[in-house]
Amino acid sequence: MAKAYWIAFYHSIKNPDAFAAYAKIAPAAIQAAGGRFVVRGNPAKVYEAGLQQRVVMIEFECLEKAIAAHDGAAYQEALRVLGKGSVERDLRIVESL
Secondary structure, three states: OOOOOEEEEEEEEOOOOHHHHHHHHHHHHHHHHHOOOEEOOOOOOOOOOOOOOEEEOOOOOOOOHHHHHOOOHHHHHHHHHOOOOOEEEEEEEOOOO
């Protein structure tokens, strides 16, 4: 079974307090759902059309678990704490080869 990854690109953090509150509870919710943080931080170097913005990549055992983690009650609570408009980000769930 192929692994799956959440890949998030943070274009901007508009409400640092809401982001900090989210950051206190989201990792535990993700890890409880089987997620393992692979990358979390700003790029060391960017090329081509790359942007100097925060990147997070989380590995899951399979696509189904990655989707279930996002849609589960614990992570949905983290998103509620984050609130709408607090960050501008692009979150993708992709399956490995």
